[in-house]
Structure formats: structure tokens, C-alpha cells
Amino acid sequence: MSELFPRKQIMGFVFSLSLTAVALAVYFLHLSFAIGMFVLVVTAFAQALLQLVVFMHAGETKDKWIIYGKVYFMITVALVTILGTLLIFLWDM
């Protein structure tokens, strides 16, 4: 049964669609810029991780440490870049 019904993938698909719907709602709900941006950033990261784990099968092989290691490194660098840019242009300009 579990071969015919890949629970993890289908749940992932549903979750992915709902994340998309939430992100899309930002456009229709006329939220403030800050809240809208916050929702978009959170759903974007969740969506990316979901795709990586569920549909690109990260973590299913024994070299998962290197895959997750790289992902964490990239997220760290992305956050550092964003925070650094904010430091330069907003907080200390």
C-alpha cells in the first residue's frame, strides 16, 4: 500500500501548495509592507527546504551530512549578506 501511496510526497505536495496559497494571499489581502515581506520570506524558506527534502531527496543517502552542511552554509551566507547589506544601507548610513 505504501508503495502505491507515497504518503510523504503527497503530504509534501499538499503542504507545498498551501505555502504557495499563503504567499499568493499576500497580494490579495493588502497587508502592510513589513508583514507581507515577513510572510513571503518565511514561506519562501519553508518552500525551498520542503522541495529539497521531499522532492529532491536530500537526507535519503548516507552522504546527507554534506548536503545539509552545504544548505546550512548557504543559508548562513545568505542571511549574513542580507544583514550586512541592511547594516550598510539602513542601520548605519
Add this chain to the structure above:
Amino acid sequence: MDFLDRFAVPNPSIAIYASMVAIGLTVVAIFAGLTYFKKWGYLWREWLTTVDHKRIGIMYLISALIMLFRGGVDAIMMRAQLAVPDNKLMDAQHYNEVFSTHGVIMLLFMAMPFIFAFMNYLVPLQIGARDVAFPRLNALSFWLFFFGAMLLNISFVVGGSPDAGWTSYFPLAGNELSPSVGTNYYMFAIQISGLGSLMTGINMITTIIKMRAPSMTLMKMPMFTWSSLVTNLIIVTVFPVLTVALAMGSMDRLFGTHFFTTTNGGMDMLWANLFWVWGHPEVYILILPAFGLYSEIISTFAGRNLYGYKSMVASMVIISALSCLVWAHHFFTMGQGPTANSFFSITTMAISVPTGVKMFNWLFTLWKGKIRFTVPMLYSIGFIPLFVIGGMTGVMLAMSAADYQYHNTMFLVAHFHNVIIPGVVFAMLAGLTYYWPKMFGFMLNERIGKWAFWLLSIGFCLAFFPMYITGLDGQARRMYTYSEATGYGALNMVSFVGAGIMAISFAIIVYNVYYSVRYSPRNISADPWDARSLEWATHTPVPEYNFAITPNVASSQAFWDTKKKGHELFSGELEKIHMPNNSGVPFIMGAIFFVWGFSFIFSLWIPAIISTIAILVCLVLRSFEVDHGRYISVKEIEETEIKLRGVN
């Protein structure tokens, strides 16, 4: 005529017309030669469609050398222009184009392919693999780089070269202040070759992680492979930033968006920010493989194992992390406050610590070694003091308060040439000499090579050390002339003489290749330098499958163990070997990308649409293509092995 006007060079001179004629004649000569010697089929079968990492490596190498000469000619022109005050050799516009293309070509189309040449050639050999993880993607990477480079190189005869510096800062690079198509060339040529670099990054990481010989753990990898792994990790991290920044810049120039404009909510400073988020790690992308090559060479010619293997690895990893934290030191004077500047000052200075660790490791490797002063070793030994001078001036520049004095002066120019030439160029020449016998089956002449080394080093010091002084005196970079009253004349003349000596040295290197092709003995062993790591354990020339039997590795110096400690590298029976098939699609896709870039540069929308569709068609066809590769039979392997081993 209106249509054709756009292809005209905006500021023609006799030199440009002469170049057009020269390019035309060269193309005709190449075509005629290929036809006369009936080499079209050979070229297509053996090179243009190849997926062999060794051949792709050699093609990168040749491209890099050609670009080195193109960029070198630009450099000589600049030094000639500045040699005397109020010089009229070039006008301001021509000078702007020359220094912009010099920077782009030297960094992206000389240094990058040079490191990719060594990565492609060496990494699979050093880890005991048959090829890279995605051989066909590797070919595509090369052809994207190649056609990107060609696209930039035609700019000076078709439409005009980029003239906003290799950094191409907005708003100067915007349509208003740079109306010619030159900056479009910059955006698209770098975009196309940058995509290739990104693919190489993914390819190399996968190769190193997944394709090592089973006995080779990460901490048993040769140092060059470690440096490649770290480098490619940085490539994958930062090249997407460049891709996005270039796409935004292109849209600003072609479609009227306002990402980097000064009006309508655009922010020109964001370009500088994004550019250096990529640009600073980029210099570590160039220097880390160079460090890897130096580690291999110093250890071989000192006759000792590399001192502090673990600290070498750790320092590279730390450098890679820190390299993503320092980008704002390129624009300390842009207007941000002392908090931001202090942060980036401190991170910048922190990088000198792991770099210093590496320096001491090399020195301790040399300590009590039986040093052989071959040409690659001379470059490596020359690198250490010269690079340290460049590093120290780097720490001076890292002090944000003092940077207000140094910023945009020749002091900065002297600094980065002082790290890049002894760091990267020396490493590439050392690596070229060191691996030449493995690649081509004969050695380069040592005596001529030593002449080239000494002239290059002396020329380098004469060319760049005076710039430190004129820079501190206030000579600005990128100024096409200066008055006699400034007093910069004498030192700039010294620089010009130094640049001339460097040019002579490169001419000697070319002569050395010619001389060695004619006279160098061909009966050398597969290990002419008495080297230590795995790439020397296979035959010369390297068979297409690299190793008939996957080697069994016990340390990072597997070959040395075999020679001195009786370690058995190859055991077991021959088995048939699975190899990838050649494919012409990467070359064709590269050519289509060339048309694609050209169409966008000149806003030719119909060819742009057609070539976009053609690229997509290539991608879709690849997805549905079934290609299981081919097998080399045991009999064939035995024949090759016997032939390469000689009498046995």
C-alpha cells in the same frame, strides 16, 4: 544603413582598423589551414565534442594563455600611455575601454579558465576517478566560458568595448552615462561564462564528494583537491549573486527597469554592494587553487610531506567562510557609518590570520628539506615574500579610516596586482611548468624557464612597487593622463620599463614552449619530478580512463608511499571500464548562447527570441536523450597498458 550603424565602433582609430584586419586574416588563416591539412574532422571528433576532463582542461589552458596575451597587450598599452606626463598615445575614451577590458579579461577570462584548467585536469587524477561526475555538463561549462570570452573579445571591433571599469559601477554603467553597447557586452559576456563557472562548481563538488577512490577519505585527499573543493563551494555560494546582479543590470540597460538608477526608487549603490558580494569571494576563488598548487609543488621539491595538513585544510575552510563577510571593504568611502566600516575592517584583517598560517606551513615544509630549485619551485619560493608584501598592504587598505587616503589611488592598484601576480599568475606558470610533462609528454626547458622567472619577478617589482609611492602621493587610478607638475613622471616611466620586462619574460615563455617542442627529449618517465601525489602514478600520456585499476590509497601522498614505503597502489583484476560518450550538443549550445548574447547586446529581438527557443530545445532534447555511455573492454585496456608501460 541605420541598422548597420549600431555595429560601428564609436571611437575608431588606426589600431582598431588594424585589429579588424588582423582578426579577419587570422580567421581566414585558421579556416584555410584546417581545410588544407584536412583537420576539420579531427578537430570535431577529438576536441569540440570531447567530454574527457583532460582534453577540456587543455582547452581551458590554451584559452587562458591566449587571453593572458590579450590582457597583457592591454596592460602594456596602459603603461605606455602613462609612461610620460600628458601623453597623447590614447584618448580618454580609448583608455577607459582598455582598462575595463584588461580587468574583465584578466580576472574572468584568464585567471578563471586557468584555475579550471588545473581543476579539470588534476582533480579526477588526484582522487583516482575516471572523469568528473557530469562529463557532458563539464563540456557545456567550457563552451559557455569560451563563447562568453569570444563575445567580449569581439567588442572592440564590433560596437565598442565596455568602458565603465571592470567593476562597471552604476550610475556610470547606466544608459545615460554609457550609451554605447560596450556595457551590454560586459553584462552578457560575463553572464554567459558565469553560468559555465556555476556549473563547474556543482560538477567539481559532486566529483570530489562522490567519485573518490573508495579508500580515499576526505583527509587523505591531496591538497590541490582540497583547495578545489573549498573553491567550488565558494563558487556555488556567490556566483548566483553575480548572475542576479548582471540580470538586473541588463534589464536596466535594455528594458528600462530601475534597479540601479538614481531615480524612481532605484539604488545605484546596490550594484556596488551586489558586485562585491560576489567580487570579494571571487578573489579567493582565484587564490585558493593557487595555494593548492603551491602546496603540491613545495612539498615535491622540498622532498618533504606538507607541514600541517590539517591546519592547511582548516585555514582554507576559515578563509572561505570569512571571504563572504568582507565585501564592504571595497567601498569604505561610499557613505556608510563607522559601525559598518569597523565590522568589515575587522573581518578583513581576520583573513590575514589563516593566510599567515598557510605561509608558515609552507616555510616549515621547506625547513630542513632538500630543496631542488626547479622552475616551478622558483615561482613558489618567489611567491612567498612577494605575496606577503601584497598581503601587508592589504591589511593597510583594510583599515577603513586610512582607506580614505588610499581609496581609488595607484596604491590600491599596486596592492591587488601584488597579490594577484605572485599569487595567481606565478602559481599558474608554476603549475604549467610542473604539469606540462604530464599533459604533453615532454618537459619545458629549465634554463630558459629560469630566465623567464627572473625577468618576470624583476619586471613585476619594477612595474608595481613604484605605484605604491605614486599612489600615496595621490595619483588616482583610471586617469588617462597627468600633468608634469605632479612629479609622477619618473616613477611611471619605471613602471613602464617593468611592464616591458614582464612582456619580454612572457615572450621567453612562448619561446620556451617552441624550443621544448622541438628539442626536449621525449623519453621521460611518468614521474619526471619525483613527485608525491596520485596524479603521477598513472602513465604519460594519461590513458583516457586515467587508471586501469582504481588505486588503493593510504595517505595524501599515495604515490610517495608506493615508491618509498612499498605500499601497493594497484591490486586486483582488470575490469571493463564505463566511459561517457562524446557529444556535440555542448559546443552547439555554446554557439547558440553566443548568438543569444549578441542579439541582446544589440537589441535584435527576433534572433534573441529564436536563439532562446533553440537553447530550450537543446535542454529538452537532452532530457529525453537516452545515452548509457560505452564500455572499454579488458582486452583494449590490456593493449593500452602494455603500450604505455613500454617493455614489460
